[in-house]
Amino acid sequence: MKSYSIRVSNIDRESAFKRLALETGGELEEGHTLIRFSSEIGRGRIRTWHLEAGLYMRVWDLYLLKPIEFIKEALPVHITNNGFSLLCIHTPESVELRSINQHHQFNKVRERRFALVPDSVTAGFQFNPALPVQLIDFSISGYWIRNQPGYLRIAKYFNDGVMEDGGLPVLIEALQSKTGQMATKLIDSVDDPRADATALFMQGSGLIKDFLTAAARGEQEKTSSHIELYYEKIKEAESILLDHLQKTPPRMNMIAKMVALSESTLKRYFKLIYGKSVYDYYLNKKMEMARTILLQKPYSVNEIAELMGYEKVSHFIEIFKKHHGCSPGSIKKKQLENA
Incomplete structure (x- = not known):
């Protein structure tokens, strides 16, 4: 079966939405805010909203006859402005996360999920045929997300050595039942050109805030468990420092190597355990x-x-x-x- 590929960039530009219409073989309607298509790849609708400054939302409600590779393209570093794309995957049986940058081999996810990806990262998804395909994706500016509760935990995840520790620049969280109900209401709005703007903003921003809350809670729990995991190694690092009080201590990267941790993990958990930086x-x-x-x-x-x-x-x-x-x-x- 022939597969198709759809490449999308940031959704805060009308040109990007027009390009998406061309790639799906769809027609732009309602002031270029809705794509409606019925072609050999399937049928469906994609609607976009500008919720407020720095926050855009796009809702997908499709039924495909052919598999589609959906690629969220990375933006050049100089224009990302520390923004993110947040995808709310409402039909996990038909939407699979396949790749992050050059990394493949993702397992299938069988529950509704969020996936937060920095704008500087390319993410690949597979849309499977003969099933409903429903998802919501947000384009979130760095300024908007920095003003939301829970952002600091997100920033720490992406900035505090996620790459050095062999992690991937994507943060995935499960949808809670109430959040899933909110997502269902938003997907139903794809057919309503007169949907209330205030209600859409409350529902859309509510989804994002639910994700941030879940991610912050999960990161806190992970940090607590990792303190136990790394405690002995941090104690080893402390012993190295105490052995060098009357001479120059080894460089940070050398201490990290001696205790078999990345430098960022050493710094982070040393401060969590002792309340001070290593130095x-x-x-x-x-x-x-x-x-x-x-x-x-x-x-x-x-x-x-x-x-x-x-x-x-x-x-x-x-x-x-x-x-x-x-x-x-x-x-x-x-x-x-x-x-």
């Missing part, structure tokens, strides 16, 4: 040791600076003062006065 924790322990030696040993400030691995005494004094609020010389002087 701040190391410096705190180093300055605590310097103060202990200063109070317990008959060494001069110069000798302690050298003992702690500083080539320049002035550098040691500067860091000591920032950490303890007073110079090592003043502590030494006060100690001698009280002797």
